[in-house]
Amino acid sequence: MKDIHDIEITINGERRAVTVESRRTLADVLRHDLGLTGTHLGCEHGVCGACTVLVDGLPARSCLMFGVQADGREVETVEGLGTPENLNTLQQAFMTEHGLQCGFCTPGFLMLLTALLRENPNPSDDEIRDVVASNICRCTGYAGILRAARLAADSDAIAT
Amino acid sequence: MKPSAFEYHRVRSVDEAVSLLTRLGGDAKLLAGGQSLVGMMNFRLARPSALIDISLVDALNYITSNEEGLRIGALTSHRAVERLDDPVASERFSVLPRSAHWIGHYAIRSVGTFGGSIAHADPAAEWCMLALLLDAEVVAVGPQGERVVPIGDFFTGFLQTDLAEDEMLTEVRIRTAWPHAALHEFSRRHGDFAIVAAAAAVQMSGDHCTDARIVIGGVDSTVIRVADAESVLTGATINAEAIGEAAAAAARAVDPPEDLNGSAAYRRHLTEVLVRRALDEAIAHGE
Structure with missing residues (x-):
């Protein structure tokens, strides 16, 4: 039986609703469910840091956090920095x-x-x-x- | 590298967490910062049937100090301990903030928790070593209420503790001030788990040592105190010779494992070097 949750995450200032299985990491929710593929996955066990995002303003490895844990919280990804035309x-x-x-x-x-x-x-x-x-x-x-x-x-x- | 399926529950209080732990049984795990547990789940070294997410139980995020000592709430982040700016606490227990930089990295320290590290009971974990070094007490809450466990009875084996399946660690208390204390470790890459780590604390009266603690990590199934090294120091005048003798006694007393990271002899050598470094810093600090 899949453990399914309806969650809302504020991503780069925008509220996004998404339905996730609890075992899905935040990194996979960002990439696969929300199409934010700027967050990259290297090792998937918290060593390489490629998947670092900000959760409530603090740096966090999105492979070591489940998407469902971000329900009601603020996540910032690389897509929230500058744009290709206007880098920060x-x-x-x-x-x-x-x-x-x-x-x-x-x-x-x-x-x-x-x-x-x-x-x-x-x-x-x-x-x-x-x-x-x-x-x-x-x-x-x-x-x-x-x-x-x-x-x-x-x-x-x-x-x- | 994907975890197996589990039920997710988010709780807001210790009572809720304990009643869920009781109802869900032994395969359920508490999820705090998740910096050890989720990595183990991604490897499927851990396959809990349910996770009880306590990371938003705000009531357990605190550091307080008064004449009775220091209290650290279980959900206090490593980073919060590292940035401890309470003037009394940072003088009497300064070894805690001074040692935090050895733990993982910035992102890990921002998310990982003090109580999570103690409950995980890794034999090379810095907070486990310092809890043992400073004679800490662990507060556990279960369906029957609260009990206080002396740290010497808490670590029972590799990643094993005295916590019952339906109990939750809520606080760590340190009563005695140890201004002369330090931790040193060696790993191949900064932020990795230590191959060997050593912590030392001494109570000084002039240049006379009235009490001593030596703790080693990474050489046994739990963090360990080394009585043979402590007894060299207690009652002695502290000088380079006494420090060298204590370090040699620690190296003789440990029985380290061999693995890809080093032979038993190499770990014994590291033990001697790191105990000496920890004692040198401990004695110099707070002068």
Whole structure:
């Protein structure tokens, strides 16, 4: 017997109603039920951080949370940042500083750093390095990501 | 990498959680931050028939301190402990916020909970080690009401605790202040579980040690206290020689397992090095 729930999630400011099986992770609800494929899934057990989103403003791995748990809560995904025509400050900084190569891990890094810069708009290089260690990137060697985070912090206009 | 099916229940109070635990039986699990449980479910290492989501029981999200000590509500996030700014608590129990950075990463610490970590009882978990180090007490609530379990009786085996199937951990209490305390660990990648971790706490009178605790993680089925190392320190004048002797005694006392991460001899070596580091920091801190 499937355990089915009707839930409502506020995603990037918009209320979305969806019917989910309880075992469906938030990541799969976002991607498959809501078509928000910007959230990527790497390891599906909380190690790689590719699926990082914000839940009630805090960074969370959407593979370690069930969609049904987000009922009545606010979720922010990479789709809520800038648009391709109008990147936000952090996204622009990733482009300027070559903070990505293949781009698979990028949405997770963007959401992780969005959370950091909201909590602490002026982090030290060490604090950025510590937070960036949360997520796995297999292309860049991280140097570009660290520079991008520094540039975004220094431009003191983190889009929210 | 998808969990098997389960029934989902969201509760808003401890009473609701306990009555559901009682009704649903032993295959039901409490879901707090889920940072260990959901990963295990994705691997199907855990297949609970039902999850009782307690993450929104706001009444269990607190840290309070007074003359009786520190109380941490079960649903307090790791991050909240890391950012503890109560001046009394952060002086007397500063080892808690100082050690939080060893736990996972920023996103994990934002969601994972203090009580969840204690109830999960991983033998390398930082909060389990510090609870044992600081003589904590665990408050458990079941259908018969509340009971208080000394931490020495709480961890009963690998991921096993003294909690009954229908009981829920609601609070951890620490009565005695240990300003001289520290935790050190080693893992291959920061944020991974420690291969070995060591925590040390000493009560000092001048350079004389009046009481000591040494706890090791990652070398047994639970976090463990090492009486042989503690007895070297208690009553002794603390200097580099005493610290070295205590570290060597800890390394002799542990009986670590071997696995892909290291041999037993390597873990014993790490035990000695990490006990020394933890003691050095513990003694230097609060001077």
